[in-house]
Structures are given as structure tokens and as C-alpha cells.
Amino acid sequence: MKSILVTVVPEEIKVAVMEDGKLSSIEVERATHSHLVGNIYKGQVQNVLPGMQAAFVDIGTGKNAFMYIGDGMPADMKQALSKPQKIHIGQQIPVQIVKDAIGSKGPRATTHITLPGRHVVLLPTAAYIGMSRRIEEEAERTRLHDIASRICPEGMGLIIRTVAAGASEEALREDVEYLAKLWHSLMSRFKMKSKGANLLYRDADLIIRIVRDNLTAEVAEMLIDDQAVYQRVHDFVKLLSPELLPKIKFYEDKEPLFKAYGLDEEVANLGSRTVELPSGGFLVLDKTEALTVIDVNTGKYTGSTNLGETVYATNQEAAEEIMRQLRLRDIGGIIIVDFIDMEKEEQKENLLLHLRELAKLDPTKTNIVDITSLGLVEITRKKSRQNLDSIIYSECPICHGRGRVESPETVSIRIAADIRRMEHKSHAEDGYEIEVHETVAEELRHNQLLMNLAAEFAMDIKVTAAPGMHPENYSILQQN
Structure with a gap:
């Protein structure tokens, strides 16, 4: 059974999807962090990099969008332009954002545009027919x-x-006709003379996207705790799929919606590096600039038969939780999983098969590549929108994203080196006063470093703790 829970406050909207009582995905949209993915712009080329087969396009949002042009421009795009030619600086072209700006990187754009509807996605610039891999019945695939x-x-x-699946030809035709009219309207707006970049089409917000993409016959209920949003969804579903109206419900209880379903704590835990497994094992997730690494550990789980079966059981359990965490945290890009070593090739193949079956359940394209000779499983997952981590958290101002700071002992040694340099230039007869973080002050008071330094230069050294000081910073003042 699937449920959709929507909680709304003026500052943000949170949407949780639950399957069989367990949280399977969570999305957050804030008024101050609007997504660009899906938006279509009249962009202006600012720079072309032939060596990278790429261009930077001004879309009017402050950061230029990166666009790969190695696969060429679709024929429909060439027809839309007044003079079909190679992409060059100053040229205006219609582009769609396929990936949000992340960190210092700007958004990513493409000229291969897609327009999503309820039943179909229109590809105005590509003449082929594709099908969702989740429609498995061969007869239905043929019919569609x-x-x-x-x-x-x-x-x-x-x-x-x-x-x-199961929709009538009339329903699909209405979808296609609407999207085709939308496309022709966008092209008409694109051809209108205007200076600079501007927005041609804004993709639906989180509420409408959830209804469009997730509200199906499989959903038992959609609970919404805001009257205005409930009415908006009610009116939209009434127009889109009136048969689903009974599933839309207004949540009126005094207890907050997410708290009632035990989601507040679970969402808060999504920032943790460690994920506990029911058996007693655990996962450790670490993110780097290039990829995400997941380590599997048996922890307290000792099994009941032999080591080989214990390891295999832990890995199977870990596989399910890993695929769940990828969806929950919306982790994209390259993912490397260090499963516990298995000796039997049959177990390795079964684990890969299990992962591939689980990947089919993920709405985001996920590819289980292979298992290396070192026992590492390679996974790739499409990354487009800003994930929960980048919305909720910011870089630590203390460690600047390293996850660690210099030890008090290391800082103490740097202080001693600086005092020696100062003493070699000129001797401070009255000694020095050192301001440091309280942990460094504690270290200096309990080791012999300053005592030895004071004896070496025949002077007094005073240590003052400054709690608000950065753990790696310090000040050295000559005493008068």
C-alpha cells in the first residue's frame, strides 16, 4: 500500500511517499530555493569551448548554464532558428534545464527538450517512441x-x-494534443524579438509534480494538512483524473502530520553517516566530490549457521537498505558499495541480481554496473534536482567540509614554532600572552611544551581560553 503525505508551512512544503508503512522518498521545496529542472529558456550563448564540445549559455538566472553540444543540435531546433548554423557566441537558442546548479557548478542545459504530461512525455525534437520499463505486460506494451x-x-x-497502463486512446490523445499546442506556443514566443535571455516555460511546482507523477491507482490515500493546498490538489485531480478524487483527503488532527506517522525523526536521521540494519549490522555513507561510498559492516550480527551465510545474509539485507537510502537521500552520480567479502561466485551473482530487481522500483534511472575483483559494486544513478542534503545542510564553517579539524596537539606545535620565529627576530622580555580555543588551552596546560619553551627563552607565557575562537586559530601577543 502506498500513501502520500503533504505537510505545508509558509516557508516550505514537504512531501513524503510511504510504501507498506515505510518511508520510501521525501522531497522538500522552499520558497527561497526554486528548482530550475524542467524549465525552458530562450538562452544566449556566452562562450563556446570546442575542445570540450560544450557551451555556456546565459539563461537570465545569474549563473550560466553548461550545455554539451557534442551530440549536435536537434533538427527541430535548427528549424526554429532564423539561420541554421553552428552554435556561436551571441546566438539565441531554446534550452531546457536538466540538472540544477549544485555548489559552485551552474545548471546543466540541453537542446533536446521534453514536455511531461499525465500519460505521456512529448519529445518535440526526437522522432521515436519509448515506453516505461515498469509496464511489463507484453500485450499492454503492444497496445500502447x-x-x-x-x-x-x-x-x-x-x-x-x-x-x-490501462488508459484509453482518447486520454492519451488529449495529453498529446495539449503538449503539442504548448510546444508550438513556446516556439512562437521564442521567435518573438527580445533582448537577452528569458523564461519560456516554468515546470510545475512540487505539489503538481507529485500529483502528475505519483498519484496513481496504487496510492491508497494522499493526506494534505493545508486547506489551500488541499483545494488546489482537489481541483487539479478533478480535472485530470476524477476517479482518483476519493484518495485526496484533508488532514485535520491537532498532532502534526509527519509526527503522527513517525517521520520527523526518520527525516532528521537522513543526515547521519551511519544507518542501522535490523539484524545489527550497519552502513556507513560518505560523500566526496566525485562519488558516494557506502561501506557494509556486520556490526553486532553474528548469524546462526556459519560465517559465509552470515556475510551473505548481511549483504542481502544491506542491499535493500542501500537502495532505499539512495531514494530517500536522492543520491546521484557514481556510487561505490563495499559489501562484505563473499567467497562463492553464486552469492555474488545473486546479490547483483537482487540489486537489479530493487533498482527497477526506483523512479530515477539507476544502473547496477558490476562487481569488481575487489568486491566493490558499481552503481550509477541519475542526478538532476538538488537533493535533501544540499537543501537542508550547508558546509561546516569550522572544518569547511573536511569533517575534521587539526588536533589540539598540532595547533600547540604550530604555536611553539611561531614563538620561536618571533624570538629569533627579537626577544620579548615580558613574555607572551596566547589566546586559543578552550580545547587547545587545555592541551597547553597539561603538556610540557610551553614550560620547555619558556625555559628555552627565559620568559613567561600566559594562556587565555577564548571559547568562540576557531579550534585551529590563535593569537600571540607580546606582553608589556
Whole structure:
């Protein structure tokens, strides 16, 4: 059973999807952090890098978008431009954002535009028909493919979405006709003369996207704790899929919605490096600039038969939790998993098979690549929007993202080195006063370093603790 829970405050909207009583995904949208993914802009090329087959495009948001042009420009784009030619500086082109700006990197754009509807995704610049991998019944796939072939506009393409399973040809045709009109309207706006970059189309906000992409017959209920948002969703579903209206419910209890379902604590734990497994084992997740690394440990789990079976059982359990955490934290890019070593090749193959079955349940494209000779499983997962981690957390102002600071002993040694340099230039007869973080002050009071230094230069050294000081910073003042 699947449920969708929506909690709303003026500053943010949080949407949780639960499957069989367990949290499977969480999305947050804040008024101050609007997503760009899906938006279509009239962009202006600012720079072309032939060596990288890429260009930087001004979309009017402050940060230029990076666009890979190695795969060329779609034919439809060339027709939209007044003079079809190679991309050059100053040229105006329609682009769609496929990846939000993350950290110092700007958003990523493409000229291969997609327009999502309820049942289909229109591909105005690509003439082919695709199908959701979640539609598995061969007869239904054939039926939908035949319908798509009949209703697809000439020169365009379609992707049949999961929710289209069982839908009538009329419903799909209405979707396609609306999206085709939208595309022609966007192209008309693009051809209008205007200076600089501007927005042609804004993708739906979180509430509408959740209804469009997640509200299906499989959902038992959608609970919303805000009257205005409830009414908006009610009106949208009434127009889109009236048969799903009974699933939309207004949550009126005094206890906060997320607290009632035990989600507040679970969402807070998504920032933790460690994830406990039911058996007693645990996962450790570490993120780097290039990839995410996940380590699997048996922890307190000792099993009941032999070591080989204990390891295999832990890995199988870990595989399920890893795939769940990838969805919950919306981890994208390259993921390396260090499972516990297994001796039997059959167990390794079964683990990969299990991971691939679990990956099919993820709405975001996830690829289980292989297991290396060192026993590391390689996974890739599409990364587009800012994930929960980047929205909720910011870089630590103390360690600047390193996750550690210099030890008090290391800082003490640096202080001693600085005093020696100062003494070699000129002797401080009255000695020095040192201001340090309280942990460093404690270290200096309990080791012989300053005593030895004072004896070496025949002077007095006074230590003052400054609690608000950075643990790695200090000041050395000559006493008068």
C-alpha cells in the first residue's frame, strides 16, 4: 500500500511517499530555493569551448548554464532558428534545464527538450517512441505502442509513462494534443524579438509534480494538512483524473502530520553517516566530490549457521537498505558499495541480481554496473534536482567540509614554532600572552611544551581560553 503525505508551512512544503508503512522518498521545496529542472529558456550563448564540445549559455538566472553540444543540435531546433548554423557566441537558442546548479557548478542545459504530461512525455525534437520499463505486460506494451504510433505528431516522439497502463486512446490523445499546442506556443514566443535571455516555460511546482507523477491507482490515500493546498490538489485531480478524487483527503488532527506517522525523526536521521540494519549490522555513507561510498559492516550480527551465510545474509539485507537510502537521500552520480567479502561466485551473482530487481522500483534511472575483483559494486544513478542534503545542510564553517579539524596537539606545535620565529627576530622580555580555543588551552596546560619553551627563552607565557575562537586559530601577543 502506498500513501502520500503533504505537510505545508509558509516557508516550505514537504512531501513524503510511504510504501507498506515505510518511508520510501521525501522531497522538500522552499520558497527561497526554486528548482530550475524542467524549465525552458530562450538562452544566449556566452562562450563556446570546442575542445570540450560544450557551451555556456546565459539563461537570465545569474549563473550560466553548461550545455554539451557534442551530440549536435536537434533538427527541430535548427528549424526554429532564423539561420541554421553552428552554435556561436551571441546566438539565441531554446534550452531546457536538466540538472540544477549544485555548489559552485551552474545548471546543466540541453537542446533536446521534453514536455511531461499525465500519460505521456512529448519529445518535440526526437522522432521515436519509448515506453516505461515498469509496464511489463507484453500485450499492454503492444497496445500502447500502437496507440502512440497513431497519435504521435509528425517529426516528434513520445515516451509512454507508467500511469498510461490501462488508459484509453482518447486520454492519451488529449495529453498529446495539449503538449503539442504548448510546444508550438513556446516556439512562437521564442521567435518573438527580445533582448537577452528569458523564461519560456516554468515546470510545475512540487505539489503538481507529485500529483502528475505519483498519484496513481496504487496510492491508497494522499493526506494534505493545508486547506489551500488541499483545494488546489482537489481541483487539479478533478480535472485530470476524477476517479482518483476519493484518495485526496484533508488532514485535520491537532498532532502534526509527519509526527503522527513517525517521520520527523526518520527525516532528521537522513543526515547521519551511519544507518542501522535490523539484524545489527550497519552502513556507513560518505560523500566526496566525485562519488558516494557506502561501506557494509556486520556490526553486532553474528548469524546462526556459519560465517559465509552470515556475510551473505548481511549483504542481502544491506542491499535493500542501500537502495532505499539512495531514494530517500536522492543520491546521484557514481556510487561505490563495499559489501562484505563473499567467497562463492553464486552469492555474488545473486546479490547483483537482487540489486537489479530493487533498482527497477526506483523512479530515477539507476544502473547496477558490476562487481569488481575487489568486491566493490558499481552503481550509477541519475542526478538532476538538488537533493535533501544540499537543501537542508550547508558546509561546516569550522572544518569547511573536511569533517575534521587539526588536533589540539598540532595547533600547540604550530604555536611553539611561531614563538620561536618571533624570538629569533627579537626577544620579548615580558613574555607572551596566547589566546586559543578552550580545547587547545587545555592541551597547553597539561603538556610540557610551553614550560620547555619558556625555559628555552627565559620568559613567561600566559594562556587565555577564548571559547568562540576557531579550534585551529590563535593569537600571540607580546606582553608589556
